[in-house]
Amino acid sequence: MSLKDVLGKIVGDKPVVLELDLARGVLVAKPTNPLQAVQLINSPTVAALREHLTAAADDERVLGLIVHATPTGLQLAHLEEIAELVEQFGTKKTTMAWAESFGELVQGLGAYRLAASAQEVWIQPTGMLAIEGVELSITLLKGLLNKVGVEPQFGQRHEYKTAANTYASDVVTGPHREMMQRIGQSVVDGVVEAIARLRNLPVDQVWEAVNSSPVEPERARELGLVDHIGYRDEAYAHALGEWGADPENLLFAHRYTSRAALVRKLRPKQPKVAVVSLRGAIVTGRGVRTPVGGEQAGADVVDEHLRAALRDDDVKAVVFDVDSPGGSAVASDFIRRSVLRLREAGKPVVAHMGAVAASGGYYVAMPSDEIVAQASTLTGSIGVLAGKMVTQRLYDKLGLVRETIHVGSAAGALSSAHEFTDEDWERLDAWLDRIYLDFTTFAAQDRGMDYEDLERIARGRVWTGADAKERGLVDHLGGQRLAVERACALAGLNPDTVKLGHVGDSGLLDLLRPATSSETVAGGAAVADGEQLLAALAARVGLISRGALSVPWGLRIS
Template sequence: MKRFFIGSLALVGALSLLFVGAVVGLVILGASNKPGVPAEVVLELELSEPLEEYVPEDSLAGAFGDEKLTVRDVVDALEKAGEDARVKALVVKLDGAPGSLAVVQEVRDAVKAFRAKGKKAVVYADTFGEGGGATGAYYLATAFDEIYIQPSGDVSVVGAAVETPFGRDMLAKLGVKPRMGKRYEYKAAVNSYTEQTYTEAHREETERFLTSLFGQVVKGVAEGRELSEEQVKAAIDAAPLLGKEALEAKLVDGLLYRDEVYAKVKEEAGKGAQLLYVEKYLERAGRPNTHGPVVALIYGAGGISRGRSHTNPMSGEVTMGSETVAAAIRKAADDERVKAIVFRVDSPGGSYVASDTVRREVQRAKEKGKPVIVSMGTYAASGGYFVSMDADKIVAQPGTLTGSIGVYSGKLVTADFWEKLGVNWETLAVGKNAAMYSSDLDFTPEQLAKHESSLDRVYEDFTAKAAAGRKMPVEKLREVAKGRVWTGEDAKERGLVDELGGFGVALKLAKEAAKLEGPVKVEMFPRKKGTAEVLAELLGEKKGENSEDEEAGAEVSAPWSPVLKQTQALYQLGVKLGMVEERRQMLSAPVPDTTW
C-alpha cells in the first residue's frame, strides 16, 4: 500500500510537470505566432469608462480578462504612433469622459501631439449626453480634427457643478456629536459633519475651483473649434442642444452614424488601411522610451497609509503604503542605471506620518544626486502634496486638484446614539488619557487642549517643510495654505507647482535635470510582477531576505477580505466605525464630486 501511494504521488507529479510543460510550450508558440502591426493602420480607441491611473504591479486583473487601459497606455500609444509611418489616423468612439478634468487634459495633450505629427484624429459619439451632462466628454472631443454625432444625438455641454452633503442636523437627531478640529478655515473635509451649509471659506474655495475648471473648458473648446469664448459660453448656456443646433453652432462637423464615420476615416487613410485597437497596437509595437539612460517611473496612487501598499487583486483598488513607495524610491535612488525619477502622484492624501515617510525618501534621492520630478494626476492634495513638495520640480495639469495644505483630526461621540438604541457601553481604562479617542466619551478640557495642540504642531510642520521644499518664505506659503484646495492652474500662479502638463512635460524636465540628451528608457519601480508571483503571495509566500532586499511591492489582499470587513463594520455600526481614521492626524483633502 505504501509503494502504491508513493507511486501514485510520482505519477501525479509527472503528469503535473507534463501539464506545465505543455502550457509553457503553448505560450511560447503563441508568442512566436503573435501578429504584427499591419502596413497601413487606423488606430481605434473606445472610451466607455474612466481610464485607470495605475494598475498595481501585483494585480491579477489581467489573468481574468483584458487588463484595464491606463492613462499612460493611451499617452504612450499615441506617442509611439505619432512616429510610426504605418499609422495613418486615429478614430475614437466616445461614450463618456475617461475620467476627471486632469485625465481628460492628459488625453487631450496626447491627441494634440499626435496631430502635430501630421496624423488625423476623428472622434465619434452617438450622443454627448442623454438626460445628463457630457461637458467632460465634449471637452475631450474638441482636441480632435473632426467631431461627429449620429443624427438623433445631442450635445449636452451644460457646465460644471458640485453637490456637497451636510449632515450636522442629522447627526444631532441620531445623538452623534462631532468633535473635529482642523487647520484652517478652508480645510473642508470635516464640514459635512460639523456644518449644515457652506461656510464662507468653503463656499469661496469651491466656487473658485469651479470657476477655474469652467474657464479651462471654455478656453479649450474655443481653441479646438475655432470659436470665441463668448460663443462657447453662449452655447453652454443654451445647452442641451439638438444635433442640428450643435451643427449650426459649429460644435460638431457632421451628423453621421458610426458605420459612416468609420468608413470615411478608412477611405481617407488609404486603400487597405486596417483598424487596430490602441491596446493591441501598444502590445505589438511596444512603448516609446525603451532605450538609453534609465528614468525611473514610480506611482503613488490612492489614499496614503502607513505600512505596505494594499491592493485588491480582483478589482485593482489601491492604497499608497508608505513602506512600499519609500522602498521603490530607495531602490531607484540606489540603482546606478537610474539618472532621474518621475514620481506620478494621484492621491487625495491620508496619514501625516506616512506622508512624511515618503517625503523623506524623495529628499534622500535628491541628496544622492537623483533629480525627482513629480507629475500630478487627478489630485495630489494635502498628503498628496506633502509627498510632492520636496521634488526638484512639480508638474500638474491645469485641472489637477492640489494644495490643501492643512490637517484635520477628531472623532464622533456616539454615546447618546447608543443610549437611544438601549445599548450601554462601559469603558474601563488604566491611564489618564487611555480612552481619549474613544467614541463613547467626550474630550475632557485637558484632552481637547492636547488635541488642538497636536493640530497646531502638524500644521506648523507641514507649512514649514512646504516652504522649504518650494523655496519660499513660510509667511508667503501660509497665505496659500490654510487647507485650501487649488486647481493646478491656480496653484502654478501661487508657486505651488512649477509647470502645467502631464507625463511628457515631466519626462522632459527629468531629462533636463539629469542633463540627458537623446532617447531614454522609462522603467517602472517596482517592476510588474507575474501572475505566479502574485498567486504565491496570496498563498503566504514572502519575498526577500531582509527589508532592504525585499521587493517594494504592494501587499496583496485576498479578494474576499472586504466582505469580512464590511460584516464587522455592520456589527459595530457604520456611524461608530466610519470615523475611526479621523482620530489620526489626517492630511486629506475633500475631493469635490464634480458633475460635468
Template sequence: MKRFLIGALAFIGAMSVLFMLGLIALIVMASTSRPSVPSNLVLEMDLSQPLPEHVSGDSLAGAFGEDPLTVRDVVDALEKAGEDSRVKSLVVRVGTSPGTPATTQELRDAVKAFRAKGKKAIAFTDSFGEEANGTSAYYFASAFDEIYMQPSGAVNIIGLAFETPFARDALAKLGVKPQFDKRYEFKNAVNSYTEQGYTGPHLEATERFAGSLFGQMVRGIAEGRGLTEDAVRALIDRAPLLAPEAVDGKLLNGLRYRDEVYAEQKKAAGDGAELLYVKKYLERAGRPHTTGETIALVYGVGEVARGKSGGSPFGEGAMGGDTVAAALRKASEDSRVKAIIFRVDSPGGSYVASDTVRREVQRAREAGKPVIATMGSYAASGGYYFAMEADKIVAQPGTLTGSIGVYTGKFVTNGFWEKLGVNFDTVALGRNATLASSDADYTPEQQARVDAELDRIYTDFTTRAASSRKMPLEKLQGLAKGRVWTGEDALENGLVDALGGYAKALELAKEAAKLPADARVRIEEYPRKKSPAEVLSSVLGETGDNSEDTSATTAVVTPWAPLVEATRVVHGLGVRLGVFAPERGSLYAPMPQTRW
C-alpha cells in the first residue's frame, strides 16, 4: 500500500510538471507563431481607452496575449505601415483621448508621418464627448485626412480646465497639520495640503501652462482643418456643437455611422480588402528598425523610488532607481550599442534614486555612448533631474517638465488622534530621533536640519542643471524655483533642445553616433522584455539573481505580487495623507487634474 501511494504521488507530480511544461510550450509557440499579413488591408484601431506609455517586462498579461497597446506600439506600427504597400489606409474609432497632451501629440505626429507617405487616415467617432469634454479627442482626430461622426453625436470641444483641490481647512478640522517646506515659491506639490486656494506663483505657473497647451491645441486644429486660429477659438466658445453645426464649421467631413465609414474604406482599398487591427498588424509584420547598428532604448517610467522597480505581473509599478541605472549601465557597456535613447515619463520622486539614475546617464556619456532623452507626458522635478544629463533632450510641446525644486515635510497628526482618544508616548534617544514623527512639530534644531537639507538639494539641482544646459547659474535659477513648463516653453527657455518624440530622438541619436540619417538601425530595449515563458516561470516561483543580466533587473515576482503591489499603492497614499512618513527630499511634480 505504501509503495502504491508513493507511486501515485510520483505519477501525479510528474503529470503536474508535464502539464506546466506543456503550458509553457504552448505559450511560447503562440508567442512565436506569426500569421501572415493580408495582401490588401485597411489598418484599424479602436481608441476607447488612453494608451499607456510602457508595459512592464514582468507583465503576466502578455503571456496570454493581453498586453495593452502602448504609445510606442502605435508609433512603430504606423511607421512600418507607411512603407508597406499592402496597407492602403488607416481608420481609427476615436472613443476618447489617447491620454495626456504629450501622448496625444506623439500619436498625432505618427498619423501625420503616415499620411506624408501617401497613405490616407480616417477618424470616426460616435460622439466627441456626450456629457464629457471631447476637446482632446477632437484634437487628436484633427490630424487625420477626414473626420466622420455618427449623426446623433455632438462635438464638445469646450476647451480645457485645470482643477486643483485644496484641503488645508479640511485637514485642520480633522486635527491634521501639514508641516512642509519647499524650494521655492513655484514648488506647488504640497499646496493642496498647505493652502486653501491658488497662491500667486501657483496661479501664474498654472495659467501659463494652461495657456501654452490651449494655444498648441488651437493651432493644431486650425492646421488640420484648414481654419484660422480665430475661427477655432470662436467654435470652442460656441461649443458644445450639434452635429450639423460642426459640419457647417468644417470640423467634420460628414455624418455617418461606423458601418458606412468602414465599408467605404474597404471599397476604396480595392477588391478583397480586409480590416486588421494595429496590434495584430504589428505582431505579424514586426517592428521597424530591426537590422543595422544597435541603438539602445531604456525606459524611465513612473514615480521614482529607491531600489528595484516595483514591477507587477499585471501592469506597471514604480520606477526603481537601481533597475533603470542597471539598464543604462548594461547598454553603455555593450560594445554593439552606438547610442542610447532614454525615454522619460516621470513626475519624479526620490532625490537619491533620481541621482542614482542621473549618475548612470553621466557615466554612459563619459564612456563615449551618446544619450538622447525623449520626454513623454512628464519629465518634471526628479524626471528632469536625470534627463538633463543627456546630450540632447527632446520633448513634446505639451510635455510637463522643469519643476526644478524640492520639498520635504510631514503631517502632524496628534490633534487627529486626540479627537479619537488616542495618545502616543515616546521614548527617543538622539536629539533628532523624532524628526519624522507625526506626533509633534519640528523642534527649532530639527527645522534647521530640514532647511539645510533643502538648501543642499536645491543648490545641487540648480548647479547641475546650469552645467548640463550650459547656462549661467543666475539664468537657470530664474527658470527654477519649482516652476513647471510645457515642452514648448522649455524649448524657448533653453531647458530642452528640440520638440518631437521617438522619431526625433532617433534622428538625434543617429547624428550623435555619427551614423548617416538614412542608416538602418536596430532598436533594442534594455532590459529586454521577458518572454511569456520567463514571466510564467517567475510567477510560479522562480527567482532572478542579483546580477545585472537584463533578464533579472526587476523585482522578484511571486504569486503574492498583486497583493504586494496593492499594499505599495496604499502605502503611497498613506504617505500623501500623512499616515506614513514620506521620503525626505522629494523631487516630485504632480499634475493637476486636466479636463480637456
C-alpha cells in the first residue's frame, strides 16, 4: 500500500465543507487554565485556524467554508487576522458567512468585518447591522481614590503617557483626548476601508451605514452590505446545494486534517521557524498565572524560550508573538537583549503583534528585524510612568495608627505612608528621565531612525498599527502568517516547507514538567499565592500600576 493510500485512509476521501462557529468561541492561545482547556474541546485556537484553513485551501476534498460571524469577545485585531485567513481561503474556495444579527444591543462592527471577508453574507430577516463605529471611554480614578482617603502621586514621560492620568488626574487632558480620538478614528477608518474593499463598495457608502446604524436587512442589501436575507437553515441549504454537498459533509475547521499536513509531520528533517510567545503584563522573574489578573509574561520564561531557539541549530528564524500592555522596564530590556542575541547569531526575528503590543510590549518587539501588526493593534506608547498611592488619610478614616521608622535618607521614598518629599520627587524624576532616554535611544537605534524624529512620535503616545506603520514604528500590516512569510524571506527559506515550532507552548503540561536548570524550557509561570492574587486583581482594576512601561488602564478595542 502506497503512502498516498495510507494517508487517504486516515483523512478519508469524501467531500468536506468546513465550518467556523464564532458562537463557540475562539482561543487566541493554548489554554492556560482548566476552564480554557474545557472550552478547547469545541473551540479552535487562532493558531489551529491558521494551520487548517491554509492547508484546506489546497485540498481538492474541501468544497468551501461557512462562517457563523456572531459578535464575540475577541478583540478586533484577532478578528482582523481571522478575517484575513477567511479572505485568503476564499481566493481558492467558496465561502459564506451568516449571522442572526450583526449586533443586537451590542457592538457588531467586528463581527461584520469578519463576515465581509466571505464571498456571500447572509442575515436573518429580524436581524440588523449594528456597525455604529466605536466608543472609547476614559475613566479617571483620582476622585474615587480621594473619597476613600488615597492620594495618587505619579510622574510620567510625557504628556501622552496617560496611564498616569488614570490615577493622578481629575480632568481629561487635551493630549489624552486627542490621542483617544485618533485611536478611535483610525480603528473605524481601517474597518470601513476594509469593508469597502471586500464588498467592492465606495467608502462613503459604508460610512453611510456606519452613521445610520442600526441598519435593517433590506436597507443593508440595498447598500450592498449583505447578499441574502434568510434564516440559518435557508443559508445552509443554499450554500450546500450550490456546492453539491450534504449536511453530513460538514466539519469544524479545527477538526480538519490534510494529507499535506501529515506528510510534513512525517518528514524527518526540516528547517524550523520557532514561534516564541509573550502574553500578558511583563514582569521580572517567572511571572504568575491567576484567574483574576490574567497571565503575566515572566522575563525569565520568555528569555528561556528565546535562548532555546538560539541553541537549536534547526531553527533558522524566529517569529516573536507579542500581545502585551507592557510592564517592568528592566524585564522588558532583559527580553530585548535576548532578541538582539538571536539577530547577532544570524537568526532573523520578526515580531508579530496581537491586540496590543505597547510600552513594554513595544520595547521587546522593536529590536526585531521586522514588525508585523494588525491595523487596529495598539502599539507605541514609548514613554514611562511611576508613582504611588498615599494612604495616610485612609488610615486616619479607619482609625488606624501607623508610624514609620526610616533607616537611610532615601528610605520610604515609595512608601504609601506619606507623600513624596522634594528630594523624593527629584529621585523619581531622575529615574523617569533615565528610563525614557534609554527607551527612546534604543527605539531610534532599533528602528533606524534619527533620535529627534523618533522622540516626536514617542512621548508616551499610543498608536494604532495603521498609524504606527505610517510613522515607521512597524513594517507590515497583517497576521502571523505574514510574519512567518517575512521570517522565511529573511532567512532564505520556503514557507511551504518549513516546520513551525512553538517553543515552550505545551499548555498546562508544561507547568508540570520539572526543570533541570535555568537552560531548560520547562516549568512555565509560577503558581500565584494569596498576596499575588490580590496584587493581580488590583492591577486588573487599575488600583496599581503594572510597571514603568504600561499603557492606559482599560484600553480595549473589540
